[in-house]
Amino acid sequence: MQRSLYWPYLAGQQYKRAKGSWLLFNMTVDKNHHYLFQAKVSDRQLECIGTAKDGQWLVLQDPKTGEKKEIYDAVSGAAVCSLKHGDNEILSQMNDFAKQSAYTFCVAFSNTAAEDLAEFMCSKSEGCFSSAMFVCSGSEANEQAMRYAVQYHIEKGDKERYKFISRTSAYHGYLVGALSIGDNPMKPLLKKMLLSDDQVPKISRLMPYRDMKPGMSEEEYCKMLLDNLEQTFVENGPEKVAGVFMETVSGSSIGNSVPPKGYLDGARAICEKYGALLILDEVMCGLGRCGYPFTFMDPEYGLSTGGPDLLTFGKTVGAGIVPLSGVMVAPKVVNAIKEGSGTVMGYQTYHSHYLNCTVGLAVQRKIYRDNLIENVREVGAYTKAALQAALKDCKVAGDVRGAGNFISVELVKDRATKESFPFENNMAKVLQEKTFARSAHFMCINGCNGYEYVDGKLVQHGTHITMAPAFGYSREDADFIVRVLADTLFEIEREYL
Numbered sequence: 001m002q003r004s005l006y007w008p009y010l011a012g013q014q015y016k017r018a019k020g021s022w023l024l025f026n027m028t029v030d031k032n033h034h035y036l037f038q039a040k041v042s043d044r045q046l047e048c049i050g051t052a053k054d055g056q057w058l059v060l061q062d063p064k065t066g067e068k069k070e071i072y073d074a075v076s077g078a079a080v081c082s083l084k085h086g087d088n089e090i091l092s093q094m095n096d097f098a099k100q101s102a103y104t105f106c107v108a109f110s111n112t113a114a115e116d117l118a119e120f121m122c123s124k125s126e127g128c129f130s131s132a133m134f135v136c137s138g139s140e141a142n143e144q145a146m147r148y149a150v151q152y153h154i155e156k157g158d159k160e161r162y163k164f165i166s167r168t169s170a171y172h173g174y175l176v177g178a179l180s181i182g183d184n185p186m187k188p189l190l191k192k193m194l195l196s197d198d199q200v201p202k203i204s205r206l207m208p209y210r211d212m213k214p215g216m217s218e219e220e221y222c223k224m225l226l227d228n229l230e231q232t233f234v235e236n237g238p239e240k241v242a243g244v245f246m247e248t249v250s251g252s253s254i255g256n257s258v259p260p261k262g263y264l265d266g267a268r269a270i271c272e273k274y275g276a277l278l279i280l281d282e283v284m285c286g287l288g289r290c291g292y293p294f295t296f297m298d299p300e301y302g303l304s305t306g307g308p309d310l311l312t313f314g315k316t317v318g319a320g321i322v323p324l325s326g327v328m329v330a331p332k333v334v335n336a337i338k339e340g341s342g343t344v345m346g347y348q349t350y351h352s353h354y355l356n357c358t359v360g361l362a363v364q365r366k367i368y369r370d371n372l373i374e375n376v377r378e379v380g381a382y383t384k385a386a387l388q389a390a391l392k393d394c395k396v397a398g399d400v401r402g403a404g405n406f407i408s409v410e411l412v413k414d415r416a417t418k419e420s421f422p423f424e425n426n427m428a429k430v431l432q433e434k435t436f437a438r439s440a441h442f443m444c445i446n447g448c449n450g451y452e453y454v455d456g457k458l459v460q461h462g463t464h465i466t467m468a469p470a471f472g473y474s475r476e477d478a479d480f481i482v483r484v485l486a487d488t489l490f491e492i493e494r495e496y497l
Contacts, residue, residue: 055084079468082316114352128307138283139173155340169205238274251284255408255464290404291377
């Protein structure tokens with residue numbers, strides 16, 4: 001029996017070979033077994049089986065009971081969806097996109113889809129970037145940026161730079177290099193396989209809510225952070241530092257902390273002083289999520305002129321329809337390599353994937369055509385103000401922060417002292433369950449006020465809940481989000497205080 005002829009018949013059944021022939025026997029499939037190796041391996045998750053209403057609602061099904069529930073996706077997965085789920089315009093073109101697609105390896109050939117997407121994205125950067133590259137995930141993009149930074153220095157004849165300065169309480173991904181420059185509770189468990197502390201020295205977290213001392217002005221807080229950055233350069237040998245990694249607006253680790261005015265300008269000046277590159281991670285916060293084409297363009301807290309040397313992006317570029325991310329490259333980095341070896345280090349199998357880049361370009365064109373970034377800025381500001389008003393008297397709502405529609409609320413036990421709830425309460429789970437019961441899904445995470453291991457057990461301090469809906473969400477959507485959050489937090493106040 002040839003597998004190629006009979007495999008459709010055999011699929012889903014067990015078989016074994018005996019004396020040159022194949023014997024079939026029935027196999028009982030355990031519907032309660034969790035075959036997918038992700039999240040909780042002891043149990044199956046709720047499964048998404050489609051979308052509802054306008055595409056911002058997911059239809060979830062319990063795999064054991066078959067029970068269905070419609071849920072408003074207030075965080076678009078993990079701040080991924082720039083367009084709503086199941087966008088008919090993009091999906092109707094997918095067949096044509098696929099027919100045009102041919103796989104090419106980037107060492108041998110380029111392709112028009114990647115070239116066109118790179119040109120489009122550079123055109124939105126106001127001259128800050130002259131080149132772009134594409135991979136599949138934010139973790140990959142950040143590791144590519146690390147390699148590009150080191151190559152830049154090598155091309156300039158400076159071969160001793162290998163260190164990357166980055167913040168505590170920051171997230172840059174889960175690959176070895178990306179996890180090394182980041183800081184999250186899983187990192188200590190994997191420490192022996194990561195880059196050494198010498199290679200990835202850390203600076204202070206960016207968290208005005210907790211780290212601005214009483215009476216301290218924004219200017220004084222900014223100076224404190226920049227002094228810490230410069231001191232870290234000095235202590236680690238400025239001539240060894242290749243670059244500084246920063247989330248422009250913090251993401252999942254501490255929940256949408258926005259930098260003080262002048263901070264990014266000051267960080268870039270220190271990098272230039274010591275010959276290192278400034279690398280901004282906008283995988284989660286960028287490409288319109290905070291109300292501007294690139295988040296460093298925000299007039300309140302962004303760079304006053306120009307851009308970073310390298311910038312990583314992802315998530316919203318493909319709207320969750322395809323896996324897509326990448327790196328934006330400033331002219332000085334492009335020119336150093338062009339005038340040097342002329343060849344970029346590093347190649348990956350799905351580097352500049354044709355179909356992914358085609359979809360990414362269609363998504364980006366729609367975002368700009370329909371003024372969705374402006375919608376994020378306007379409706380996001382409305383949402384944040386409404387949330388602050390709704391929670392002004394809520395005793396467990398410690399801080400409402402963020403930019404665009406990338407907004408978080410930090411939960412506290414005491415607003416005056418900013419004391420977090422005991423870790424035993426697992427307030428992230430409490431928030432998740434209570435908002436889900438109100439038919440909304442948010443990102444609920446413990447640890448925004450730090451973590452530690454006590455007797456080998458992880459203890460996470462502080463909890464935040466984050467929203468990041470699709471760019472086209474309306475004021476009616478915002479009102480629903482605010483109502484769910486307010487009802488949930490006041491319920492927690494009644495039950496836990």
